[in-house]
Amino acid sequence: MPRIVYERADVLPMLAEAFRELGYDGASMARITEKTGLGKGSLYHFFPGGKEDMAAAVLAEVDSWFEARVFTPLATLPPTQAIPLMWQAVDEYFHGGARVCLVGAFAIDETRDRFASAIGVYFARWIDVLTAALGATGEPMPRQAALEIVGGIQGALILARALNNPGVFVETTHRLRRLGNTTP
Secondary structure: OOOOOOOHHHHHHHHHHHHHHHHHHHOOHHHHHHHHOOOHHHHHHHOOOOHHHHHHHHHHHHHHHHHHHHHHHHHHOOHHHHHHHHHHHHHHHOHHHOOOOHHHHHHOOOHHHHOHHHHHHHHHHHHHHHHHHHHHOOOOOHHHHHHHHHHHHHHHHHHHHHOOOOHHHHHHHHHHOOHHHOOO
16 A cells, blocks of 8 residues: 655644544544554654644644635625625534634633633634624624624534534524624
């Protein structure tokens, strides 16, 4: 059987899923190699700093995805285009509530202190650009609406996971779309 040669970019989605499933503390190198199918040598080749380096790279990749598909459109497009695109991206990224938010998961346990800057920047950026977009729609309380939307998305992901019911995410985000006239 031919050997598969990976690039660092190929490894990041595998690591993200391992961290989503196991959490940071539960993701020992043995478990990471088991989940990714990669040997420790390959992982250390791409991430010489070990697990912390891997998690930082995964968080940066998540941030990059959201920057391109959520944050930049909210900051640059008319809100009538940008806000529906945000909802489309949220549904896509979180698989309609079947996939946990890795940044959110890292934010609620002891891992938060280790990656506080990356976690804080991610959520602050989302809230800030959504606040501006909602303000441009005439929403009278755009910051409060943005906080409710981002917080509601995160809460819905936790509940969907806890109840093993992605429908909770779908129902919640359907209601949240009405805030600030975000329903197209």
